[in-house]
Amino acid sequence: MRSGRYTLTYLIFAGFFLGILFGWLIGEPILPVAEPMKELFLRLLKMAILPLVITSIISAVIQVGSSRGLGLITLRTFTYYITTSVLAILTGQILVNIFKPGKGASIGLLEQPEGIGVVDQGFGELLLNMIPENPFAAMANGDVLPVIFFSLLFGFFVTRLKTDQRSLMGSFFRAAFEAMMKLTSFVIWTAPIGVFGIIAGIVAKTGFEAFASLGKFFLVVLAGLSIHFFITLPLLLKYAGKCSPIKHYRGMLSALMTGFSTCSTIVTLPLTMKAVTETSGASEKAAGFVLPIGATINMDGTALYECVATIFIAQVYGFDLGLAQQGIIVITAVLASIGAASIPMSGLVMLTIILNAVGLPLEGVAMILAVDRILDMFRTTVNVFSDSVGAVVISRLEGDQ
Numbered sequence: 001m002r003s004g005r006y007t008l009t010y011l012i013f014a015g016f017f018l019g020i021l022f023g024w025l026i027g028e029p030i031l032p033v034a035e036p037m038k039e040l041f042l043r044l045l046k047m048a049i050l051p052l053v054i055t056s057i058i059s060a061v062i063q064v065g066s067s068r069g070l071g072l073i074t075l076r077t078f079t080y081y082i083t084t085s086v087l088a089i090l091t092g093q094i095l096v097n098i099f100k101p102g103k104g105a106s107i108g109l110l111e112q113p114e115g116i117g118v119v120d121q122g123f124g125e126l127l128l129n130m131i132p133e134n135p136f137a138a139m140a141n142g143d144v145l146p147v148i149f150f151s152l153l154f155g156f157f158v159t160r161l162k163t164d165q166r167s168l169m170g171s172f173f174r175a176a177f178e179a180m181m182k183l184t185s186f187v188i189w190t191a192p193i194g195v196f197g198i199i200a201g202i203v204a205k206t207g208f209e210a211f212a213s214l215g216k217f218f219l220v221v222l223a224g225l226s227i228h229f230f231i232t233l234p235l236l237l238k239y240a241g242k243c244s245p246i247k248h249y250r251g252m253l254s255a256l257m258t259g260f261s262t263c264s265t266i267v268t269l270p271l272t273m274k275a276v277t278e279t280s281g282a283s284e285k286a287a288g289f290v291l292p293i294g295a296t297i298n299m300d301g302t303a304l305y306e307c308v309a310t311i312f313i314a315q316v317y318g319f320d321l322g323l324a325q326q327g328i329i330v331i332t333a334v335l336a337s338i339g340a341a342s343i344p345m346s347g348l349v350m351l352t353i354i355l356n357a358v359g360l361p362l363e364g365v366a367m368i369l370a371v372d373r374i375l376d377m378f379r380t381t382v383n384v385f386s387d388s389v390g391a392v393v394i395s396r397l398e399g400d401q
Contacts, residue, residue, distance in 0.1 A: 008189060015192035016199055016370050023203030034200040041194020042362050044187045045352050050139055052184055053353060054151050055177040060297060061155025062170045076397050077290050080390045081298040082334065087232050088300035088382075089330050092224040092308040097326075101216030102315030144357035148335050184349060191348070195369050202367075217312050218371045222378060224304050229382050233300075233389045241392035243280050251279025252388055259384035263376045265295040268384050276391045286395035294387035301379030301386070306350050307333045313355065313364035332357045347372055347379070 022030050132138040132146035139147055158169045234245035255271035262268070273291055276282040310329055314321055321329070332354055348365065355362055 008191070011192040012195055012369055012373070015194075015196035019196040019199030020203050020208075022196075023200035024207075026200075026204070028204050030200050030204050034197040034204070037193045037197030038201065038363070039197075041190050041197065044190055045194075045362060045365070046142070046356070048180070048184050048187050048349075049353055049356055050142065050144070050147055052180045052349065053144060053147055054139075055173055055180045057148060057151035058155040058158070059170070059173040059177040061152060062158050062166070062173060063296075073286070073289055073394065073398060076394050077293060077390065080393055081294065084233070084236070084300050084386050084390070085298070085303045085334055086330070088224070088228045088304040088386075089307045089333055091227050091232065092221070092304040093311065093326055093330065095220050095224050095227075096308045096311045096315075099216060099220050100315055101213055101220050102312040103320075104213075142356065144353060145332065145335065148357075188348065191369065198363060198367075199370075213312075213316065214367055214370060217308070217368075218375065220312075221305055221308050221375055224308060225301055225375075225378050225382050228300060228304060229385060233382075233386055237389045237392060241280075241389060241396050243392050243396075248275075248280045248388070248392070251275040252385065255384055255388070256381050260377050260381045263373075263380045265299075265380060265383050265387065269295055272384060272388050272391075276388050276395075280388070280392045282391045282395040283398070286398055287391045290391045290394050291387055294390055298387055298390065299379075299383045301382030302347055302350060303333055304382075305347060305375060305379050306354055309351055309364075309368050310354050310358065310360070313360055313368075314358075316364060316367075317360065329354070329358055347376055 019034075023034070130145045130149045132143070132150055135147070135150045138150070155173075158166060158173075161169065234248075237243050237245050237248055252272070252275045255268045255275050258271055259265060259268045269291060273287050276287050276291070277284055307330060310333070311321065311326060348369065351365055351368065352362055355364065
């Protein structure tokens with residue numbers, strides 16, 4: 001599995017650099033070849049988005065909501081996850097507004113939307129429109145936010161069924177989610193083709209100007225992740241978890257290095273659990289509850305990355321979003337993040353969900369893919385560290401010794 005993932009990474013890089021080469025050498029005559037390749041990739045992505053959202057959210061809510069007798073620790077855990085995700089997103093939002101990496105970029109993407117659908121609504125209108133009159137019509141029309149709302153509500157009420165019915169529905173949606181993960185993995189293997197098509201088209205039409213903006217985007221994301229990793233989370237650890245950040249960093253070193261190299265929070269679970277219980281004083285009860293859930297749904301680094309990427313792509317298309325409009329993107333990013341963390345290349349999948357939800361074309365995904373693998377290593381490290389801090393904080397709040 002891991003070797004396959006690295007093979008895909010190499011193929012994406014190959015598609016990216018071959019796209020640059022062919023776009024530069026051949027120029028606009030490459031477009032009749034590049035456009036169908038781009039369209040194939042984007043159509044497959046759109047095909048997978050909604051079934052993936054529905055199955056992942058419902059299965060995640062059923063899994064968590066079925067933990068009866070754990071009400072207070074569940075509430076505290078989710079409060080921590082939402083708080084840290086919002087803090088991470090706001091950090092990225094501030095930085096992307098200060099440095100504006102996508103402003104003035106000349107990328108020459110074909111689709112030029114006249115407006116960004118969801119951010120053109122008022123906040124009250126957005127909340128009202130999140131409630132679908134007809135869930136099936138929302139699915140057919142590709143309206144992601146109403147589908148997310150319905151999936152959350154449906155998953156919650158499945159947990160209120162009788163034990164045998166809840167078990168049956170839980171097994172069905174877990175199996176459906178596993179099937180969608182396999183389908184999504186297949187779709188992602190077409191990414192090198194799509195990247196080649198989009199990058200070749202960009203270079204053929206505009207040259208190399210686009211890549212200066214990409215470098216700025218990379219640095220903004222890295223700066224945001226560093227602030228969250230070295231400032232925000234250590235402060236929570238020190239004051240809410242009553243634990244020395246230096247001591248915690250030392251104990252977590254092997255888990256952080258594993259997360260950095262594998263880009264997987266699931267793989268680091270045993271190492272993280274050992275570190276927080278033996279070094280940082282978290283109870284086995286808190287660690288055993290908080291860390292598996294965190295590995296599935298808590299991803300501060302990814303949420304920060306998605307918010308910056310969405311605003312960056314909006315800037316590339318020439319939209320100067322106000323704070324209220326960006327607030328809607330923040331809410332969308334938090335909602336879209338639920339249940340998607342265990343998906344292979346979750347950054348790509350989440351970004352397509354968010355872009356689709358806010359009404360931006362998916363073409364911008366290929367530009368982001370050029371640096372996605374490297375940033376994936378850093379944001380996974382932040383995800384792992386946030387999970388570990390959560391285990392310590394929740395343990396202290398529970399009064400565990």
